[in-house]
Amino acid sequence: MKVTLINTADAGGGAPAACMRLLKALELKQVDVNMQVQEKKTDEPRVKNIGDDFLTRLKIRFNFLYERLPFIWFKAKEKSLRFAFSTANIGSDIANQPDIKSADILHLHWTNGGYLSIKNIKELIETGKPIVWTLHDMWAFTGGCHYAGECDHFINECGNCWMLRDAGDKDISFKGWMRKNDMLSAAKNITFITCSHWLADVAKNSSLLKEFRIEAIPNPIDIEIYSPKEVLTARAKWGINPQSKIILFGAANILDRRKGITYLVDALNDLKNNYQETEWVEIVIFGKNKSFDVSSLPFKVHALDIITSQNDLAELYSMADVFVSSAIEDNLPNTIMEALACGTPVVAFNTGGIPDMVEHKENGYLAEFKSATDFAAGIHYVLTTDKKGELAVSARDKVLNTFTNEIVAAQYIAVYQSILTV
Structure with missing residues (x-):
């Protein structure tokens, strides 16, 4: 059985990371992937x-700009919706690539x-x-x-x-939607996988996918890389006071509309103003940040920008007392799975696929939405x-019992085998 995974890139965001982790998980199970x-x-x-080659790189850049710029200039209702x-x-025909043809x-x-x-x-x-087709968001059926x-x-x-400035019946x-309806009319043997039960339920209610097979299988994680590290050693490396209570927040782009940073700012101010025992609280933030003023937060902030090393990320999660995710759509x-794998409790809104990972007052806290x-x-x-x-033990156990390479790869292999017999 030869499987070819197809993703825009192999690093640089949530979907590339998840896809690469699946590749490694399948490889460990001796799948030709x-x-x-x-x-x-x-x-x-x-x-x-x-x-x-130069021409291919030029075409890739042209394709990206040709798709994005007209939408940004003429269609997006506001700046936050540009992506x-x-x-x-527009795109590239890959049907004749060797790994596509041999798969x-x-x-x-x-x-x-x-x-x-x-x-x-x-x-x-x-x-x-x-x-x-693994769905990392809703795009396939919108x-x-x-x-x-x-x-x-x-x-x-x-x-x-609602995202368009010229919204209308035929926008x-x-x-x-019509182009995707035509695309899927040719599908004879296609299975959709969602990374969360929430997305599976939404997809099953969509007009485009409701007649197709839809399964919920989570992303895998390497439990050796993402595992609890020695707290004092990590804090010394990153220059963090060993006595402080550390709140960790991170995202690929912390100003992404969906990450809800305004709710986090409000929550931190509420924490500062209405609770005692916060004098030792400090904030650690990682991720792309173009314009958010970290000095607006009510606690001391360590801003670390983009972290590319998985080992560094595991140290950051391990040294934190809590990881917070203020995402309103995800x-x-x-990041939540990584934090849990490192034994760090998570506070997040009760929305999307997050309840698949965070269990209220068992390995973290599910806050009322918004x-x-x-x-x-x-x-x-x-x-x-x-x-x-x-909380720390339960956080790690949740990952060991649900999201390991072994568990997730086995679920995908079962799907592969079932569709090869159709």
Whole structure:
């Protein structure tokens, strides 16, 4: 059985990280697996890109700009939505790439950013090969948005999209929905995998996917890399006071609309103003930050920018007393799973796929959705509870029992075997 994973890149975000982790998990189970990407950023030998010559690199850049700039200039309703919608109207034909042609199963992941157009995905479907498509967001069954917010137009057909400045019955979201409807009409053997039960439920209610097989399988994680590290050693390395209570927050882009940093700011102010025992609290933040003023936070802040080393991330999670995720829309955030794997309790909103990982007052705290007050209460609970040791053990156990390479790879292999017999 030869499987080819397909993702826009092999590093640089949640979906690339999840896809690479799956590659490693399948490799450990002796699956013949490779990954086909638009842009290769690692030295992993099983990852192949569409080419590295000047003309190919030029085409990749053109495709990205051709898809993004018209939307940014003429369609996006506001600045925060510039990357919230993908038209997928341009891409690269990869049907004749060696690892595509030789594969028994094509396994799609996140293919936006100018990699695969809807037409290109249809070309892969028309090869007749069995296809597994792991959904890292809602894009596959919407007219173009990655997360729909409160909109439910995808239940019938898209149009009048709230993200567009020229929304209407026949806007680009409607046209995108129609193109995907045409694309999926050619699908004879395709299975959709969602990383969370929340996304599975949403997908099953969508007009585009409701007739297809949909399974929920989480992303895997390397429990050797992401494991509890020695706290004092880590704090000494990163220059953190060993006596402080550390709140850790991180994201690929901390100003991403979905990450809800405004709720975190409000919650931290609530914590400072309404709770005692906060004089030793400090904040550690990692991730891309173009304009957020960390000095606006009410506690001492250590801003670490982007962290690329997994070992460094594991140290940061391990030295923290609590990891916080103020996301208001998310599937199965890698950061939460990573924190739990390192034995660090998590405070997050009760939304999306987060309840698949965080169990209220067992390994963290699930705050009432968009309630900064309850979020602050959750942080205070984790920082002051006399059950800290139990929370840490439960956090690690949740990962060991649900998200290991062994467990997740076995679930995917069972799906592969089932569709090869169709």
